[in-house]
Amino acid sequence: MMQLVRVHNFTVSSDGYAAGEGQSLERPFGHADPGVLFSWAAATASWSLRTDPGGSRGLDDYLVREFDRNIGAEIMGRNKFGPQRGPWVNDEWQGWWGEEPPFHTPVFVMTHHERPSFTLADTTFHFVSGDPATVLELALAAADGKDVRLGGGANTIRQFLDADLIDTLHVAVAPVELGAGSRLWSSPEELLDRYHCDVVPSHGGVVHHLYWRR
Amino acid sequence: MMQLVRVHNFTVSSDGYAAGEGQSLERPFGHADPGVLFSWAAATASWSLRTDPGGSRGLDDYLVREFDRNIGAEIMGRNKFGPQRGPWVNDEWQGWWGEEPPFHTPVFVMTHHERPSFTLADTTFHFVSGDPATVLELALAAADGKDVRLGGGANTIRQFLDADLIDTLHVAVAPVELGAGSRLWSSPEELLDRYHCDVVPSHGGVVHHLYWRR
Numbered sequence: 001m002m003q004l005v006r007v008h009n010f011t012v013s014s015d016g017y018a019a020g021e022g023q024s025l026e027r028p029f030g031h032a033d034p035g036v037l038f039s040w041a042a043a044t045a046s047w048s049l050r051t052d053p054g055g056s057r058g059l060d061d062y063l064v065r066e067f068d069r070n071i072g073a074e075i076m077g078r079n080k081f082g083p084q085r086g087p088w089v090n091d092e093w094q095g096w097w098g099e100e101p102p103f104h105t106p107v108f109v110m111t112h113h114e115r116p117s118f119t120l121a122d123t124t125f126h127f128v129s130g131d132p133a134t135v136l137e138l139a140l141a142a143a144d145g146k147d148v149r150l151g152g153g154a155n156t157i158r159q160f161l162d163a164d165l166i167d168t169l170h171v172a173v174a175p176v177e178l179g180a181g182s183r184l185w186s187s188p189e190e191l192l193d194r195y196h197c198d199v200v201p202s203h204g205g206v207v208h209h210l211y212w213r214r
Numbered sequence: 215m216m217q218l219v220r221v222h223n224f225t226v227s228s229d230g231y232a233a234g235e236g237q238s239l240e241r242p243f244g245h246a247d248p249g250v251l252f253s254w255a256a257a258t259a260s261w262s263l264r265t266d267p268g269g270s271r272g273l274d275d276y277l278v279r280e281f282d283r284n285i286g287a288e289i290m291g292r293n294k295f296g297p298q299r300g301p302w303v304n305d306e307w308q309g310w311w312g313e314e315p316p317f318h319t320p321v322f323v324m325t326h327h328e329r330p331s332f333t334l335a336d337t338t339f340h341f342v343s344g345d346p347a348t349v350l351e352l353a354l355a356a357a358d359g360k361d362v363r364l365g366g367g368a369n370t371i372r373q374f375l376d377a378d379l380i381d382t383l384h385v386a387v388a389p390v391e392l393g394a395g396s397r398l399w400s401s402p403e404e405l406l407d408r409y410h411c412d413v414v415p416s417h418g419g420v421v422h423h424l425y426w427r428r
Contacts, residue, residue, distance in 0.1 A: 045426075056426065057410075058410060058424045061426075062277060062280065069279065168271050197272070203412060212272060
């Protein structure tokens with residue numbers, strides 16, 4: 001069985017931004033309101049950060065559930081892992097996700113700055129440098145035959161797209177404009193030369209774009 | 215975690231029939247052409263009966279993949295299991311699916327006629343009588359905390375709907391009329407008093423109906 005590299009539930013504004021300007025500890029998505037970007041996913045029964053029972057089980061939920069199906073490792077950019085930039089001041093920061101991160105696999109954080117691995121519950125974070133192909137090799141080996149999820153942010157996904165390393169992408173386009181920030185694309189059509197795409201409007205207010213290789 | 219009772223990839227004609235009249239060994243779907251009913255699913259990468267690589271990975275594939283996610287047992291009607299009706303003539307018939315059935319869990323076949331259980335690869339078929347609630351209790355226990363898939367046919371799903379035992383249904387409506395046979399409903403709207411529904415047209419030619427309890 002071939003291992004795939006997959007992007008899931010990655011949400012961008014109508015003008016292609018996954019986060020706004022001025023990202024910080026207080027505002028992880030900068031001037032963007034994550035409540036607006038992710039309301040479609042937060043309403044579903046399978047949302048990994050859901051704490052109460054309930055939630056919808058329609059189209060949005062089918063897509064959200066793919067987050068952990070047959071995933072053996074995640075790759076994320078350093079800017080998704082935390083608000084710090086440049087060399088690590090100390091090792092106190094352990095991500096946004098508390099004592100039980102929703103990944104449940106090895107996570108490879110791409111950074112030029114060394115830092116020891118650490119484990120929270122069943123998630124181990126490794127800090128690795130190198131180009132996308134090099135980091136992907138590590139993640140595929142750690143995934144033990146399962147697929148690798150590419151978790152973002154936009155810059156990281158752009159690097160992997162430019163290196164042609166992504167097999168499938170699910171990008172949700174939210175009905176909000178951001179104007180500036182961390183950008184995935186100018187238009188969803190940019191990928192159509194290399195990917196098939198199903199465009200599926202959702203009652204949750206977003207339009208799902210489901211890409212797979214031609 | 216609550217165990218759910220789920221229907222997946224159940225395909226009916228535009229007038230609500232899941233199979234035609236005159237079901238037999240040679241024509242499992244009677245006068246209906248299964249190639250027409252299931253072409254949307256057979257085109258996907260995740261179709262459980264796929265033998266060659268390839269296949270689409272868009273919307274239809276996301277839905278097809280749900281077939282075995284977190285499923286611990288299946289319940290099916292006796293008419294899905296095989297073409298025989300009435301008492302078992304002998305125990306030679308072991309289903310349509312060859313030496314490696316695509317279920318990979320216990321399967322409970324509802325029948326009034328006794329027959330010993332048997333195992334093919336990692337699928338064990340049990341033959342059970344009783345009303346839907348009684349059979350469901352057996353399946354839930356065998357599923358070991360996972361969900362139960364209700365596999366059909368139409369008459370079996372109708373019985374479980376009438377007993378209000380189904381949590382979610384995915385029904386694909388194909389663009390073909392059958393006029394007679396084994397019928398699920400007159401219209402997809404019949405279930406709206408009890409279920410929410412997302413209606414999602416697919417490039418594969420069917421319209422997906424995704425129901426979950428109100």
